[in-house]
Amino acid sequence: MATPYPSSLNSTGKKKSPIKFLLVVILLLIAAGAYVVGSGDFLDSFKKLGGKSFDTSKPLKIVAATELTDMEPFVHQASADLGFDIEMEYDSGTLVNTRNLNDGAYRDKYDATWFATNAFAKAQGIKSQGEDHSIARSPVALGLKQDVVDRLGWRNKDIRWADIADAAARGDLTFGMTDPQESNSGFLALLSVAAEFSDFTPGQAFDSSKVSMDERRMEDFFSGQTITSGSSGWLRDTFVKNPGKADGIFNYQAVLQSMKESDNVDIEVFVPGNAAGAADYPISALRNPGDQKADEDAQAKVEALADWFREHSVEVGEKTHLNVWGEDAENKGIQRYYEYPKSEDQLVSLVSLYRDQLRRPADSNFLLDTSGSMRGNRLADLKNILNKLIDGTAGESNNPKGFTRRETITLMPFSSKVADGYTQENYDPDNAQQKQDLRGYVNGLQPRGETAIYDAVLRAYDRAGEGGTLNSIVLMTDGESNSGTSRQDFITKMTHKMAETNHKIPVFVILYGEASEEEMNFLANFTGGKVFNARGGDLAKAFEEIRSYQ
Known part of the structure; x- marks a missing residue:
């Protein structure tokens, strides 16, 4: 008759060792405990006790x-x-x-x-x-307005990067994306386009020096870009609040899906083609x-x-x-991903190609407060940062900032009245004469008079470029408007101007000195821009950050 307890004899009839018998019992008890508490808790206990231990008293x-x-x-x-x-x-x-x-x-x-x-x-x-x-993968994707999906006939279709380039070249599709120099989602969009329109083979790191890129097709693609941004948050807000600005935006697939399902943003999410750049977290x-x-x-x-x-x-x-990695992640048929370049030179080369040739050129309007309150160190600081932007030496050594190739730069000083200013079209960082002319104008700025902020913004709207450029206005002031057009008249005139163009040109405001925070926030919100706080004295940093929005 079978005994309810393990026999003390083995199959040969020899008596088992008491120590070995005790070990068997302990192992059986551990296995039973693991069955009761679950494999996850057992694995955690094993890590704390039998594997690599950690100090639970420290976060x-x-x-x-x-x-x-x-x-x-x-x-x-x-x-x-x-x-x-x-x-x-x-x-x-x-x-x-x-x-x-x-x-x-x-x-x-x-x-x-x-x-x-x-x-x-x-x-x-x-x-x-x-x-x-x-931990997970999330490819770069395009979030597109539902009415645009229907207009393009893309409902329930697999859309490739070439389809987006074709639609952009026809003028049928516009989009926003973050600056590849400042944001990974923007860089992944750039990487995907470069890999798609070249003879690159997925499965290895992208190296622009070893592939032949079809730059014409890449230019077709980026001709559709109408918004650039230094942050994904501002890009999203601009897309939602200013619907005439773009038909869609590029971001991580997970972020766009969250916008669609959690924030009720009415978009369809496309991961173009059968390969894309992706974050791996x-x-x-x-x-x-x-x-x-x-x-x-x-x-x-x-x-x-x-x-x-x-x-x-x-x-x-x-x-x-997110496509979170589980044990069988490699067997789920996960989409192919383009791999990042391995060297810093390759990263810089790709971003430079984008800024200098591929994307729409910038039309940047700088409204510079030269009222009497700017006298002394304030005007000296302003001249210093503008000269660094001219030379391309603003920013950190590993992230330099400056005016970009093909950019139209307008410097428009204002005090009691708005000056005609100086405009340099098609800027070339290698053109010594252009640099000299810009420096001469900047260094000749003189402080005088009061502060006609609203007149300055209205003048900038009148001269800002039409379609085909990335338009922006930067307002730097250390005071509040105390001359010229009133706020109410400004609102009336600007509402009419915005209706004519069907979209807003963002005003990026640098809050400096005694500038009215309420007034600066109003201007930024009204025009779809953003406030950069330089009251701590770091005027240079504010100008450098704004470069990613131009």
Whole structure:
């Protein structure tokens, strides 16, 4: 008769060792415990006890890309499951975060990074990040208004990059995208177009020096761009609030799906072609060679968090629209992705081609307050930053800013009245005479009179370029309007002008000195622009940031 307990004899009839018998019992108890609590909890306990351990008394501090705020609920859930606190901070977008990482801004402040990609850090030779733990993929996609989808006949069709280029070249499609020099989603759109209109073969890093690109077709594509932006948030808001500005916008597929389903933005989302550039969202521990214990602790926590996301891939994917990697991700027929260039030179080369040749040229109007209050250091600072923009030396050494090739630059000083100003068409950074003429005008600016802000904006609207250029107005003032047109008359006149053009030219306002914050916010909101606060004295930084919106 079978006994209810394990026999103490083996199949040969020899008596089992008591120690071996005890080990068998312990293993059976562990297996039973694992069955009761579930494989996920058992795996977590194993990591804490039998695998790489971590200090649960210290939080894992992560600096992340701004679009990852949607991950907050899952990060909280992971923190509870894993047994240690996780603190997320969203400094900026991926490219800005990468530059901050390179400058050492995150040293001793964070334990890990979570950007859209680490490709830019690797291309720049940044060594402070540990192993990449890719969490998900999100390709760049086009969010298109529903009526435009029907007008183009694209309903329920697979749209390729060539279809977008054809429609843009005919004048049937316009779109907005972020600046590839400042935003990863904009760079991915550029990378996808460059790879599509070349003899590049997916599966390797894109290298423009080793492929033949059809620049004419790329120009066809970017002829449809009517909005550029330094941030995805402003691009989205402009697209929604100013519907005459563009038919669609490029962003990550997950972001566009969230806009459509969570924010009720009436768009259809297309991932063009059978290949596209994509963010892969790697979590990486920051190396801390001076403290081996802290270094190992951060790596262990990052690995545990990455494993948690893989184990919950279905749930996370359904709620965030990200293609989260699970164990069988490679077998799901996931779309092919274009790989980032490997060197910084290749990144810069591609962005330069876009700015200098592919995209629409900029028509940039600078309204410069030269009233009496600008006398002294304020006017000197203004002249200094304008001269740096002329020379192309504004900004950080690893992210220089300046006036761009083919740009139309209008400098329009104003005080009690608006000056005729100076316009340089088709700017060429290599043309010494153009630079000399611009410098001469800037250095000759003199302060006098009061501040006719509304007259200046009206004059800029009168001269801003028509179609075919990316139009913008930059207003720099240290006061409030105390001369010329009143606000009410301004609203009446501007409403008429906007109706004539069917869209707004954004006014990017630099808040400086004693400028009225209420008045500057009104101007930016009324024209679909944005306020840049330079009251801390950093006038140069405000001008540099605005470059991505022009």
